[in-house]
Amino acid sequence: MFFQQIVNGLTLGGVYALIALGYTMVYGILELINFAHGEIYMLGAYLGIIFLGFFTAIGLTHSNIILALALTFVLSVIFCSAYGFTVEKIAYRPLRNAPRLSPLISAIGVSIFLQNYVMLAQGTTDKVFPHIFGSSGFGLMNARITYIQVFIVATSFVLMIALHLFVVKTKMGKAMRAVAQDKTMASLVGINIDRIISMTFVIGSGLAAIAGLMVAMYYGLVNYFIGYVAGIKAFTAAVLGGIGSIPGAMLGGIVLGLVESFGASYISSEYKDAYAFALLIIILLIKPTGLLGTRSIEK
Amino acid sequence: MLRIEGLHSFYGPIEALSGIDIEVKEGEIVCLIGGNGAGKSTTLMSISGIVRPRMGKIIFNGYEIQRAQPHNIVKMGISHVPEGRRIFPRLTVIENLEMGSFIHKNCDVLNFVFELFPVLKERRRQLGGTLSGGEQQMLAIARALMSKPKLLLLDEPSLGLAPIIVGKIFRVIQELNEQGMTILLVEQNAKAALKLSKRGYVLENGRITLKGSGEELINNPMVKKAYLGES
Numbered sequence: 001m002f003f004q005q006i007v008n009g010l011t012l013g014g015v016y017a018l019i020a021l022g023y024t025m026v027y028g029i030l031e032l033i034n035f036a037h038g039e040i041y042m043l044g045a046y047l048g049i050i051f052l053g054f055f056t057a058i059g060l061t062h063s064n065i066i067l068a069l070a071l072t073f074v075l076s077v078i079f080c081s082a083y084g085f086t087v088e089k090i091a092y093r094p095l096r097n098a099p100r101l102s103p104l105i106s107a108i109g110v111s112i113f114l115q116n117y118v119m120l121a122q123g124t125t126d127k128v129f130p131h132i133f134g135s136s137g138f139g140l141m142n143a144r145i146t147y148i149q150v151f152i153v154a155t156s157f158v159l160m161i162a163l164h165l166f167v168v169k170t171k172m173g174k175a176m177r178a179v180a181q182d183k184t185m186a187s188l189v190g191i192n193i194d195r196i197i198s199m200t201f202v203i204g205s206g207l208a209a210i211a212g213l214m215v216a217m218y219y220g221l222v223n224y225f226i227g228y229v230a231g232i233k234a235f236t237a238a239v240l241g242g243i244g245s246i247p248g249a250m251l252g253g254i255v256l257g258l259v260e261s262f263g264a265s266y267i268s269s270e271y272k273d274a275y276a277f278a279l280l281i282i283i284l285l286i287k288p289t290g291l292l293g294t295r296s297i298e299k
Numbered sequence: 300m301l302r303i304e305g306l307h308s309f310y311g312p313i314e315a316l317s318g319i320d321i322e323v324k325e326g327e328i329v330c331l332i333g334g335n336g337a338g339k340s341t342t343l344m345s346i347s348g349i350v351r352p353r354m355g356k357i358i359f360n361g362y363e364i365q366r367a368q369p370h371n372i373v374k375m376g377i378s379h380v381p382e383g384r385r386i387f388p389r390l391t392v393i394e395n396l397e398m399g400s401f402i403h404k405n406c407d408v409l410n411f412v413f414e415l416f417p418v419l420k421e422r423r424r425q426l427g428g429t430l431s432g433g434e435q436q437m438l439a440i441a442r443a444l445m446s447k448p449k450l451l452l453l454d455e456p457s458l459g460l461a462p463i464i465v466g467k468i469f470r471v472i473q474e475l476n477e478q479g480m481t482i483l484l485v486e487q488n489a490k491a492a493l494k495l496s497k498r499g500y501v502l503e504n505g506r507i508t509l510k511g512s513g514e515e516l517i518n519n520p521m522v523k524k525a526y527l528g529e530s
């Protein structure tokens with residue numbers, strides 16, 4: 001039971017963490033809560049269904065499932081990154097110097113737009129994601145672990161490590177941190193700020209696309225509304241870990257996943273969604289900057 | 300090398316620069332003095348493309364740059380040490396320097412700036428925000444040098460520093476100039492700055508009210524009274 005909840009919690013937490021990273025990176029750079037981010041995750045799931053459907057139709061899924069899946073992931077990531085890139089360019093960039101409320105309202109607008117766009121294009125009924133891994137798995141320490149869970153946990157951790165290395169070690173990652181700390185100074189050393197901001201949206205959207213696809217594979221069902229709940233949860237995770245902090249988003253996501261999974265099994269699954277927010281309130285009362293957040297609100 | 304012609308810059312409706320003309324020739328130190336709010340920082344920010352001038356021209360090595368993006372201006376060879384140093388506080392010293400050389404694929408001036416400021420080498424793993432004021436100023440200058448500029452803009456490099464460090468900073472400015480760096484220097488410490496400078500401009504309320512060689516300005520009665528605290 002205990003170990004089972006750890007596995008379930010890590011699966012959920014890995015997904016939350018991937019989405020939370022997009023919130024936290026954008027917040028770190030623009031101090032903007034990108035409400036449309038949850039919709040990008042939802043788009044990732046839908047695009048997954050569409051691309052996989054296409055590969056099934058042309059027979060690729062049957063002949064080479066690994067290739068079909070890999071292509072589905074790559075294409076969904078590319079499309080979602082393009083969406084994220086475009087959203088920033090159209091909805092946020094023109095408002096860069098506007099009062100802070102304006103981009104926030106624009107973000108909510110984009111979110112509603114994307115939801116309705118998918119609703120109109122794909123309908124209001126649940127879409128079924130093809131069963132690929134099925135529910136096959138193995139037993140370990142009294143727990144049942146499915147292959148899809150292993151896949152989700154492994155993918156999330158690899159991506160988190162990769163992102164961490166990118167931000168800490170590479171020139172572009174350092175430039176991203178420099179832009180987050182002082183945009184004017186960053187441009188005075190020759191960094192093209194617009195490029196870095198676009199890059200942030202592209203990376204965040206790519207991670208969200210992968211999260212969306214994995215959740216679709218996990219639960220097997222997708223609807224136009226999933227971005228809303230997942231978005232709020234992941235945003236909670238980002239705040240929990242300390243908004244603006246990349247390790248914070250990772251930790252916040254994992255903690256949130258574990259708390260939900262343990263709460264649902266040891267207390268009651270009726271209140272599954274409430275645990276996240278109860279935890280958030282408790283943490284923020286004890287440490288207002290979140291688990292790993294250091295900075296008080298600047299400016 | 301740099302010529303500013305009839306430059307007007309605004310913050311919203313406020314006119315911070317009302318038509319200034321400044322020239323900096325290759326190899327010179329040119330100094331810009333003036334009281335608080337005169338528009339000195341605005342002049343430098345306009346050159347770097349952070350503040351968009353509404354009228355006038357900024358010509359650098361024959362190119363008009365008043366509409367260019369800040370990062371492209373850096374690429375053309377202008378590096379700006381802004382007022383207040385603006386070290387990236389949560390990047391280490393070495394990362395701050397790396398950002399200084401962002402426009403270059405690989406940087407070969409790191410040793411040079413470490414020789415100029417050995418303390419930075421000792422502290423290279425320390426977070427920029429935890430350096431002392433003097434160390435931060437050295438880091439700010441070092442970071443600006445990392446882009447290998449042709450023209451260096453310095454905004455009040457001696458502000459808030461102990462006299463010993465001020466001396467060190469001025470020596471470095473002179474040394475850089477002797478090695479061929481062209482420098483536009485904004486200073487409150489007018490005497491030291493004018494002594495160092497080939498020529499100077501006095502800015503008041505967004506207008507150039509006086510210009511001349513460093514020596515002329517030091518001996519000008521009005522400058523003496525207003526900026527050198529002598530009567």
Ligand SMILES: Nc1ncnc2c1ncn2[C@@H]1O[C@H](COP(=O)(O)OP(=O)(O)OP(=O)(O)O)[C@@H](O)[C@H]1O
Nearest residue numbers: 310313315333334335336337338339340341342382
């Ligand atoms: N971001 C800004 N928004 C609005 N007004 C500004 C801004 N920055 C400067 N100003 C105004 O522009 C004028 C010129 O300011 P500037 O900073 O260029 O002066 P300065 O000569 O550098 O002064 P100091 O010696 O105090 O640094 C001032 O009246 C100032 O209030």
Ligand SMILES: [Mg+2]
Nearest residue numbers: 339340341382
């Ligand atoms: Mg100033």
